[in-house]
Amino acid sequence: MLTLRLPHPGSLVAFAILALVAGGFIALATFDGGTPTLFSIGPYLGRVLAFSIIQATLSTILSLALGIGLALALVRRVFPGRSIVLAALSTTMVMPTIVAVFAVFAVYGRSGWLAELLAFFGWETRFSIFGYPGILIAHVFLNAPFVARLSLDGLNQIPAEHWRLATAFGFTPTQVFRHLDWPVLRAELPGISGLIFLMCFKSFAIVLALGGGPSRSTLEVAIYEALKIDLDFGRVAWLALIQLVICLSMTALLHWAFTRPPVGHTIRNLVRRPDAKDRRLRIVDTIVLTVGALFIAPLGFSVLTGLRNILDVLDEDLFQAFVTSMIIAAAAAVIACLLALALASAARRRRLVLRSPRIAAVYDFLPDTLLAIPPFALTAGLFLLLQRFGDPSSAGFILLPLINGLAALPFAYRYVAPHLLNVEERYGRVAASLGVTGWAKLTIMDWPALKRPLAAGLALSMALSFGDFGIIALFGGTELVTLPYLLYERLGAYRLDEASAIGLVIVLVAFLLAHVSGRLSHADD
Amino acid sequence: MLMIENCHLTWPDFVADYSLSVKSGNLCAVIGPSGGGKTTLLHMIAGFETPESGRLTFGGQNLLPLEPAKRPVAMVFQDHNLFPHLSVTQNIGLGLRPSLHMTDDETMLIEETLEAVGLRGFGSRKPGDMSGGQRQRVALARALVSGRPLILLDEPFSSLDPTLRRDMILLVDEMRRRRPVTILMTIHTPEDAADVADQMVFVADGKVIASGSPSSILNSSLAPRIAAAVSNS
Numbered sequence: 001m002l003t004l005r006l007p008h009p010g011s012l013v014a015f016a017i018l019a020l021v022a023g024g025f026i027a028l029a030t031f032d033g034g035t036p037t038l039f040s041i042g043p044y045l046g047r048v049l050a051f052s053i054i055q056a057t058l059s060t061i062l063s064l065a066l067g068i069g070l071a072l073a074l075v076r077r078v079f080p081g082r083s084i085v086l087a088a089l090s091t092t093m094v095m096p097t098i099v100a101v102f103a104v105f106a107v108y109g110r111s112g113w114l115a116e117l118l119a120f121f122g123w124e125t126r127f128s129i130f131g132y133p134g135i136l137i138a139h140v141f142l143n144a145p146f147v148a149r150l151s152l153d154g155l156n157q158i159p160a161e162h163w164r165l166a167t168a169f170g171f172t173p174t175q176v177f178r179h180l181d182w183p184v185l186r187a188e189l190p191g192i193s194g195l196i197f198l199m200c201f202k203s204f205a206i207v208l209a210l211g212g213g214p215s216r217s218t219l220e221v222a223i224y225e226a227l228k229i230d231l232d233f234g235r236v237a238w239l240a241l242i243q244l245v246i247c248l249s250m251t252a253l254l255h256w257a258f259t260r261p262p263v264g265h266t267i268r269n270l271v272r273r274p275d276a277k278d279r280r281l282r283i284v285d286t287i288v289l290t291v292g293a294l295f296i297a298p299l300g301f302s303v304l305t306g307l308r309n310i311l312d313v314l315d316e317d318l319f320q321a322f323v324t325s326m327i328i329a330a331a332a333a334v335i336a337c338l339l340a341l342a343l344a345s346a347a348r349r350r351r352l353v354l355r356s357p358r359i360a361a362v363y364d365f366l367p368d369t370l371l372a373i374p375p376f377a378l379t380a381g382l383f384l385l386l387q388r389f390g391d392p393s394s395a396g397f398i399l400l401p402l403i404n405g406l407a408a409l410p411f412a413y414r415y416v417a418p419h420l421l422n423v424e425e426r427y428g429r430v431a432a433s434l435g436v437t438g439w440a441k442l443t444i445m446d447w448p449a450l451k452r453p454l455a456a457g458l459a460l461s462m463a464l465s466f467g468d469f470g471i472i473a474l475f476g477g478t479e480l481v482t483l484p485y486l487l488y489e490r491l492g493a494y495r496l497d498e499a500s501a502i503g504l505v506i507v508l509v510a511f512l513l514a515h516v517s518g519r520l521s522h523a524d525d
Numbered sequence: 526m527l528m529i530e531n532c533h534l535t536w537p538d539f540v541a542d543y544s545l546s547v548k549s550g551n552l553c554a555v556i557g558p559s560g561g562g563k564t565t566l567l568h569m570i571a572g573f574e575t576p577e578s579g580r581l582t583f584g585g586q587n588l589l590p591l592e593p594a595k596r597p598v599a600m601v602f603q604d605h606n607l608f609p610h611l612s613v614t615q616n617i618g619l620g621l622r623p624s625l626h627m628t629d630d631e632t633m634l635i636e637e638t639l640e641a642v643g644l645r646g647f648g649s650r651k652p653g654d655m656s657g658g659q660r661q662r663v664a665l666a667r668a669l670v671s672g673r674p675l676i677l678l679d680e681p682f683s684s685l686d687p688t689l690r691r692d693m694i695l696l697v698d699e700m701r702r703r704r705p706v707t708i709l710m711t712i713h714t715p716e717d718a719a720d721v722a723d724q725m726v727f728v729a730d731g732k733v734i735a736s737g738s739p740s741s742i743l744n745s746s747l748a749p750r751i752a753a754a755v756s757n758s
Contacts, residue, residue, distance in 0.1 A: 159605035164573055169623045170594025179619075183610040 010346020013339050014366055017406070021373060024381025028240065031233040031384055044222075045242065052218040055132060055207075056200035059139035063196050066140060067147025068185060070292045073285035074148065075155045076276050086152070088300065092145040094460070094514040096467025097205040098484045099303060099503040100138045102491060104129055104210060106302035106500065108137060113298060130212025138206045141299045143196050144292070154188045155181060166274050173275035194254045198247060198371065205469040205484075209491065219243040223376040228474060233380065240377030247372035254368070306504030313501040317486065322505070325466050325482040328400050333461035335405030336412040337454055343367065344417035352424050367413040370406050379403050379471050396475030403471050408461035415457035416450065423449040456520035463513035467506050527675065527707060532569060532579030534731075541565050541731030543576075547709065547724060549584065549674075552701055554718040554739065555711040557728035558754035563711040566728060567677045570709070571600050583675055583707075596675075599668035603680040606664035607652040613639070613663050614648040620671035638666045641703070642696060658682075658689045662696070669700055678710035691717055715743060715751060727751060 074085065107113045108129045118125045129137070158180055166176055204220040211217060217225065219239055226235040275281055347363035350356045379399050386395050423446055431437070431445050469484035476485035483506050490499040527547040534541040541562045547553045555563050568574045570581065572593035581588045588596050599620065607616045617635045618625050627635070639645055642662040652660050661681050668676045678697070682690040694710075698721040701708055712718055715725065718739070725739040727747055735747055743751065 161602040161605035162608065164568075164571070164593075164600070164602070165606070165619075167573065167593045168571060168596075168598070168600060169619055170592070171623050175623050179608050179611070183608070 008346050008349060010342040010344070010349070010363060013342040014346065014363060017339070017366065017370075020382065021378060023385055024378045025237065025240070026381070027384040028233050028237040028377060028381040045239070047215065048217050048219055048222045048239075049242070051216055052201050055135050055139075055218070056197050056203075058132070059136055059143065059200040060193050060197045062136060062140045063143035063147050064189070064193055066144040066292060066295070068151055069288040070144065070148040071151035071155060072181065073288040073292075075152055076273055076281065077285050077289070086149075089145040089149040089152075090518070091511050091514060092142055092149075094463040094467065094510045095142055096469065096484055096503075096506050096510060097138070097142065097203070098209070098469035098487050098491075099467065099507050100142050100299070101206055101209040102487065102496075102499050102503045103141065103299040103302045104134050104138045105491065106305070106496060107298045108134065109496075111496075113302070128212075130210060131216055134210035134212075135203070135206055135216070137299075138210060139200050139203065141296060143199065145296060147192055147196065148292075150192050151185060151188060154184045158184060163273065167272070171274055173278045173281050176273065176275040191254060194250060198250050198254065201250075202243070202247065202374075204473075205488075208473070209488070219246075220374060220376065223374050224473060227376055227380050233384070236377050236380055240374045243374045243377075244372055247374075248369060251368050251372045252365075303500065303503050303507050306500035306502070309497045309501040310504065313498050317481070318483075318502065318505070321481045321483045321486045324480065325484070328404065328482060329462040329466040331401035332404035332408060332465035333412075333458045335401060336408035336461040337416070337458050339405070339409050340367065340412040340416045340457060341420075341450075341454070344413060344420045347417060348420050348424050351421065352428060364413075364417065367410040370409055373406075375403050375407060375470055376474065378406075379474060393479070396472075396480045400471055400475060400480075401465075404465040404468055405461070407468070407470075408464050411464065412457035412461050415453040415460070419449050419453045420446065452520050456517045459513045459517035459520065463510045463517065466513065467510040526582075526584065527570070527709075528580065528582045529566075529570070530580040532576035532581055534565065534569065534574055534576050539565075539731060541569075543569070543579075543728075543731075543733055545726060545733045545736060547707060549707050550701070550705050551723040552698065552708045552710065552718075552721060553724040553726060554715065554722040555709055555726050555728055556713075556715045556742075556751060556754065557734075558750075561729040561754070562731040563728050564679055565731070566733075567600065567679050567709060567711060570596075570675070571598050571677055572596050597673045598675045598677060599671045599673040600677040600679065601661070601664045601668050601681045603683055606667075607660055609652050611651075612648065613644070613650050613652070613655075616652065616663055617667045617670055620667040634670060635666075638670045639663075641669075641700065642666045658685050658693065661685070661693060665693075665697065665700070669704065669706075674706055676706050676708045678708065680711050680713065683713050687714075687717075690714070694718055694721060697721075715739070719743060729754070 070089075074082065105112060108127070109115070110128075115125050115127075127133070162180055166180060169175075171179065201218065202220050203218050204224065207216065207218045207221045208224065211221065214225065219242065223236050223239045223243070226232045226239065343363050343366060347360045350363065351360035382399055382402075383392065383395050386392060386398065427445050431441055436444060467484060469488060472480070472482050472485045473488070476482065476488075483502060487499055487502040487506065490496075490502060526549055527545075529543050529545045532541075532543045539562075543562075543566055545566075555566065557563050565574060569576055570588070572588070572591065576589070583597060586597070588598075607613075608619075611619075614632070614635055615625055617638065618627050618631070621627065621631050621634075636645075636648065639648060642665055644659060644662055644666070647655070647659070647663075652663070655663070664681065665678075668678075682693045685693065694712075694717050697708065697710065700706075710718065710722075718725070720739075722739050724736065725742040726736040727734045727742055727750070729750070735742055735745065737745075
């Protein structure tokens with residue numbers, strides 16, 4: 001008798017994602033309205049590519065220099081408030097880029113804190129934040145703490161025995177760096193620097209707001225401008241294809257490079273670093289910590305100034321934007337987690353049941369590929385598809401949660417997949433021997449292990465979507481306003497006081513969600 | 526002679542008070558339950574823990590004011606003895622010169638020691654390319670090559686299978702017969718060291734409960750406690 005086997009939900013999800021992406025790009029490429037050749041946009045493309053690469057390279061170098069310096073200084077020093085500094089470093093991952101833009105305006109803008117301070121001493125400043133300065137400041141502000149946090153995590157994994165050996169051998173500070181710190185940093189650096197480069201290369205909100213003109217565009221901004229200003233879908237298709245090729249290559253490299261070697265357990269508070277007592281290093285660390293604090297702290301604190309203006313912006317507009325942002329973020333988070341669950345479940349089945357690790361690796365890689373896909377191009381393609389089937393005016397309400405959900409999928413996947421694999425490795429055979437399968441397996445075996453990581457992934461996905469200023473730049477207007485869009489509008493009108501208050505609300509909600517996510521993900525540790 | 530007299534250490538959840546003497550050139554096996562203070566005893570001798578009171582001398586020299594690097598002590602841990610980015614030769618060389626600028630004589634000494642621990646030709650390998658037993662041999666070679674007269678082995682072979690563990694203990698015994706060193710070795714399986722150790726001490730609750738010849742300890746009234754400690758470890 002012929003039996004019909006339904007494909008695994010994860011396979012369906014993988015197929016659906018690929019179909020969406022391919023459909024979107026085909027819709028873009030085949031849209032009537034002029035299809036420029038790659039040659040015709042060549043000079044423009046060359047300028048955009050050169051700017052994207054130069055600013056991303058400079059941002060990466062500066063972020064690495066400050067981030068690694070901070071990590072080494074923080075790992076060597078103990079001082080009051082250190083734990084607060086460490087907690088603050090972790091928060092930049094969910095710091096909305098549009099809020100970072102506000103912070104740069106508030107501190108380094110024409111009427112910012114720095115200009116006021118200089119004016120107080122009678123100095124006039126001609127410093128303009130538009131172009132490279134503003135972009136680099138914002139990128140380093142967001143990424144240097146991220147580098148410091150990741151490097152610290154690596155440095156804290158050095159086995160306690162190695163520190164005892166270093167002490168017993170009487171290692172000098174140089175030898176400590178050479179034999180203990182550097183091997184860890186060297187292992188981490190390719191992955192971290194690749195990730196930072198990729199994020200800066202794709203940078204949108206920062207470059208759009210601080211670029212200062214069309215000559216300062218990343219590919220992402222160029223795609224946005226081709227859509228919003230020129231409605232040139234052919235150019236969008238070419239730009240998107242080039243961005244896709246570059247970012248996909250980098251993502252593939254990162255996927256294989258960003259694995260940490262297994263290291264030993266260590267009890268940090270029992271281990272003293274032999275180089276901590278060195279007087280010269282103490283001076284160096286003090287300088288690095290001071291520079292880091294002087295650079296990062298004012299930008300961080302500038303957001304807090306919104307507190308004094310909060311009552312001025314508590315109106316219907318803010319409430320509406322808040323509710324819209326929450327609904328979109330919640331929907332995006334649910335989409336991200338459901339897709340992650342389906343894909344991770346398929347990867348687990350392939351790896352442990354069907355013994356096909358290569359296909360499992362494809363499932364693992366699929367979420368990361370979404371980091372490479374230009375969201376504006378995908379949105380435009382899907383918009384063109386949608387308008388064939390329905391009312392295009394409601395497209396924003398469908399596409400925003402979908403695109404944000406796809407953008408959050410790689411992060412949600414990292415929360416869900418390891419736990420799902422782990423629980424199968426531990427209890428899979430017992431469950432199989434007892435005949436526990438299907439729904440019973442999901443509720444008895446998987447759910448207890450998954451509920452916390454799933455909730456953590458949900459909260460982080462919400463945090464990322466809540467503060468996102470990407471696709472909303474296309475759909476935002478009188479009909480659809482999110483908090484980041486409202487902030488962008490206020491910044492555009494130079495209403496910095498109101499912008500500061502809106503920025504504070506966004507940051508508080510995003511940090512709260514990220515904090516919940518962190519607590520949930522570490523609850524079992 | 527290693528002399529430990531009323532060395533007192535306090536933590537919020539643990540108190541240790543050690544008194545012990547070990548003759549120079551002896552191999553002393555330290556046994557006891559997990560969490561009883563065996564490793565703390567070795568860490569104190571090595572200088573990783575500082576007692577609040579008491580005396581600690583070796584060959585008449587007071588060790589307490591000395592930094593770990595200045596003490597006549599070499600230590601081998603259960604894991605993570607080797608730096609993964611350095612070759613076997615470089616890992617052993619750290620015991621002679623942390624700068625790794627070796628003289629020809631020192632390089633030759635390393636090769637001789639490698640041969641002595643049965644690892645001739647392994648000098649250029651990285652730790653990741655070796656088995657657990659081979660890595661521990663390298664760590665042992667480094668302790669020996671350092672020329673320090675007091676060697677502390679903190680459960681160095683507990684992750685190895687019984688046959689390999691026994692071979693390694695015999696290797697330790699052979700090494701100390703070649704060169705006069707005093708060895709303190711914590712172990713979970715007293716029977717492995719019963720015929721090679723000159724002295725056995727039973728440590729529990731942060732104290733040296735008993736010290737003597739292996740036969741006197743293993744046949745004493747402590748035998749049930751030792752058996753319980755071994756079965757729980």
